[in-house]
Amino acid sequence: MIVSELILPVLLVTFVLVLGAYLVAVLDEAIAGALGMPRATSVWTAPLTQGAWLLTQQANATEAPDWRAWRLAPALYLALAAIGLAVVPFSPTLIPTDLVTSVVLWGSVEALATVVIFLHGWSANTLLALIGAYRYVALGLSYILISMFVLIGVALPAESLQFSQVVASQEGLWNVIRQPLGLPLFLIVGLGMTFWGPLNLADSRDLAGGTASAVSGPPRLVWNLARAAMLVAFSGAAASAFLGGWLGPWLPGPVWMLLKMLAVLAVLLLIGRLVPRVQPERCVTLMWVVFLPLSFVDLIWAGVEALL
């Protein structure tokens, strides 16, 4: 019992998270190379070299930081990614944690990520990191709201707050077709909560790295790893909520799940390299005035569809 309920899920989540984070780095490097940006000699070893280099560097210190919070924040962000991935089902039977309220737990991961990202920027006690932290909080609330309405939309046809039930409800028709607004809105949430590409406003270059501007060495490695891991966990949630999770012909369920996660990751990383960064003020307006009302429309759509 201990093996099947504790050790196996932990191993599965760790394996997918580590492999996924490595693939995120490889894919991002490959996409950058294909788009003509300067690239490393080998996309397969570049993330490993980068990681090993960070590991040997000295960890930076700022003037009077909140040491505990500063060192803990990257680890907590990584832990949140692991919690988020732990509720993602890989097949009807292969589910690390089959919580009855797993969709709500994913929502709490997003909310707690806001706290952790804020803490990461705040505890460094430097100006640019603090600006990045406040920026993320201002935007994070709108990401959480959009994600909440979109996820209620997928919970409606499933009549359950459980990811495995959400996947099972897509047997006939995947949610990506049934609720066409859902996946695009959820992808925006994913870019937002990992502050990736066009929505990288917390760690952006105009803030010289934002919340991570004063972080170097091993803590920086953990932070980068945690961001990639969160992207992987998000792709798991998106694949089960909209792309039918383990459903698919010929191949076994877990393989379909991993392929769909890879597809979501590829789309997110491509957006990250192609779309320029949005201006923070404009981004707030865009989120509250355009995307949040669109998520209401998505929810009404889902409700009417569930009634018919």
Next chain:
Amino acid sequence: MDYPLIVDVFFVLLAILAVVSGWRVFCTDSMVRASFFLLVSFIAVGVIMILLAAEYLGVAMFFMMAVEMMVMAIFMVMFMMNPAGLNPMMMVHQHKFSIAAGAAVFVVLAAVALLAEFPDTPLPGDLDPVKSLGNELLGDSMLIFESAGIVLLTTMIGVVVLSSHRGRYGAAEEGSMPPGLVPGGDPAGMPEENDEGGGHHHCH
């Protein structure tokens, strides 16, 4: 006892975490740290609720308290004379009154815990907490929850109106100017300017 011993072990650990982090709230010297210690305390309580099979309420506690404490920290930093909340400051005041109030509340709650008769009706194992909560929210208690919801919504709209940069007399970053008393006249209620330094009488 039809649950494993590990549940008891986790309950004790989480209870200790909740109490200790709750106590740290009053020992720290920063409002941001105080908010997040309180968050840790609430998360521990949320996990205890999950142990008590209140799965929805426990998980809802995580995201509600996360957003709540985050917003609270930001608001406290905004309204207090403590930029960014990193400067040390005294977090407790009115010592005698708060010690007395704390002792009184502790005695009352301890008396309730020891003397009250708690119902002993074990729930069926196949009870679906989400479903029963939904029936409660949209059943008998609907009026209460809906009125509370409307009040909260009104408060939120009020806060947005108050904090929006579009003020009554224009956008805040341009500086607000009250309208004139006569159409097209000078802004009302402005201090008189002396004519020498003014330079307002342009003749184009």
